[in-house]
Amino acid sequence: MKEASPRFALGIDIGTTKVAAAIVEVESRESVATASQPHGSDIRALPRGWSEQDVSLILEAVDSCICAFPQESRSRVGGIGATGQMHGVVLWSTSRNETSSLVTWQDQRCCDDDFLQWLRQESGENGAQTGLGAVTLAWYAKYEPKLLGRFNASGTIHDLIVARATGRKEAVIDPSDAASWGFFDLRSRNWNEAAARRAGVPRDMLPSLAPSGATVGLLSQAVAARWGVPAGIPVGNALGDSQAALFGSLTDPADQIALTIGTGAQLSVVVRGLPEPLPASNEPYEFRPYVDERQIATVASLTGGRALAALGRAIKEFGEKLGLGSDVTLDRVQTVMHESGLAAINTDLRANPSLSGERYAPDMRGSFSNLTFDNFSVGDLTAALSRGLVEYLHGALPAGLLKGRQEVVGSGNALCRSPLLQEIVRRTFGVRLTLRDGGEATACGAALIAATCSAPS
Numbered sequence: 001m002k003e004a005s006p007r008f009a010l011g012i013d014i015g016t017t018k019v020a021a022a023i024v025e026v027e028s029r030e031s032v033a034t035a036s037q038p039h040g041s042d043i044r045a046l047p048r049g050w051s052e053q054d055v056s057l058i059l060e061a062v063d064s065c066i067c068a069f070p071q072e073s074r075s076r077v078g079g080i081g082a083t084g085q086m087h088g089v090v091l092w093s094t095s096r097n098e099t100s101s102l103v104t105w106q107d108q109r110c111c112d113d114d115f116l117q118w119l120r121q122e123s124g125e126n127g128a129q130t131g132l133g134a135v136t137l138a139w140y141a142k143y144e145p146k147l148l149g150r151f152n153a154s155g156t157i158h159d160l161i162v163a164r165a166t167g168r169k170e171a172v173i174d175p176s177d178a179a180s181w182g183f184f185d186l187r188s189r190n191w192n193e194a195a196a197r198r199a200g201v202p203r204d205m206l207p208s209l210a211p212s213g214a215t216v217g218l219l220s221q222a223v224a225a226r227w228g229v230p231a232g233i234p235v236g237n238a239l240g241d242s243q244a245a246l247f248g249s250l251t252d253p254a255d256q257i258a259l260t261i262g263t264g265a266q267l268s269v270v271v272r273g274l275p276e277p278l279p280a281s282n283e284p285y286e287f288r289p290y291v292d293e294r295q296i297a298t299v300a301s302l303t304g305g306r307a308l309a310a311l312g313r314a315i316k317e318f319g320e321k322l323g324l325g326s327d328v329t330l331d332r333v334q335t336v337m338h339e340s341g342l343a344a345i346n347t348d349l350r351a352n353p354s355l356s357g358e359r360y361a362p363d364m365r366g367s368f369s370n371l372t373f374d375n376f377s378v379g380d381l382t383a384a385l386s387r388g389l390v391e392y393l394h395g396a397l398p399a400g401l402l403k404g405r406q407e408v409v410g411s412g413n414a415l416c417r418s419p420l421l422q423e424i425v426r427r428t429f430g431v432r433l434t435l436r437d438g439g440e441a442t443a444c445g446a447a448l449i450a451a452t453c454s455a456p457s
Helices: 055-067 071-075 109-123 133-143 145-149 157-166 175-179 193-198 221-227 241-249 306-321 330-343 378-396 419-429 441-453
Strands: 008-014 018-025 030-038 080-084 090-092 153-155 215-218 234-236 256-261 265-271 286-289 295-301 350-352 367-369 407-411 432-435
Touching: 008 055, 008 157, 008 241, 008 441, 018 055, 018 441, 030 055, 030 441, 055 157, 055 221, 080 157, 080 241, 080 441, 090 157, 109 133, 109 193, 133 145, 153 157, 157 215, 157 234, 175 286, 234 441, 241 256, 241 265, 241 286, 241 295, 241 407, 241 441, 256 378, 256 419, 265 378, 295 378, 306 330, 306 378, 330 378, 330 419, 350 378, 378 419, 407 419, 419 432
Parallel strands: 008 080, 080 234, 256 407, 407 432
Antiparallel strands: 008 018, 018 030, 090 153, 215 234, 256 265, 265 295, 286 295, 350 367
């Protein structure tokens, strides 16, 4: 029997640089309070290319963030959900208060010593990449088996938050995060145990799978007292931040397209079922698990809004070196860029915005083409780069997945602050654009999933 949804739910989002939290009124889907705090947990003295974070500092930031809410708001919380940075892995002991460092999605250790080549050959996991949680487990098994042997559980950082909040002994992960780890079969939504075994990953180090948001435990008395939240309320299974963000922003997923342009950029649609065959590794889009057995078809740009930010910094630097004044802020430069770009929106200048390549084509580089004396201006450059970014995302997703959808739901600072990008989106997609700039949408999505999808475990 499905539990009644709580009126208010708490969502926790563990990002790469900060912790965010939101208390959401479930029926209206509106946040009544949000908070965020940098966790400053990066560990500095590491070999080149490694990326680890101090888990204790992240846990402290979670406590501080939640306790920043007014006590009245915390006392009304009836359910808790968590989300966070995908791909990364942390090890912990279920009998001792001990964890490893969090190895983040940015970690590059698996690129050394031909490890990935060996792993792909041994396991048959051709999509194995550095920074993926199960791939890091395979690295531990090969190079640091003693460290791996000190622990008996592993998960994402948000899985650890859930385990600590409930006192649950068994590590649990949802399909969205499991798929981001590698050694996961998208069709069966289960681990590829044979491939993991060939890679040397102990089976008991792969977390048990449970649906997104399903209740995995009740909030312990100790954590409830620390957070000022009622004890014994349900805590939902954590999920990936991309999925949480979509759940927090889409109200009619079958009719909507999700577009985020911030530092990066991502275009996604929610679908039922999977195509045959799945996209190859050299395709610009992929499928990921979503809630309720649905999937996300998504394309992500590694460059995204960073390309426009880079143009702004270059313009500012040109002016300073020419002695035109160093007191002009970057915000002012970008405002002029986008205003000029809107006036030049019909430019015939063309741009490829992939300045740092893309995952499926790492050697790709950005470029401008059809440059003439008539379009060599700040406005034309900005308009071309903006249009190139939007058109790349639009063209990378098969047209059939976009057909019939009536609305683009947009988010991200770059999109929400730029009338130029907004107009290009309207022209490119040919449907209405609705902006969701409510703040901490990912934490809100985690809260809503935990509140509306929870069921007894």
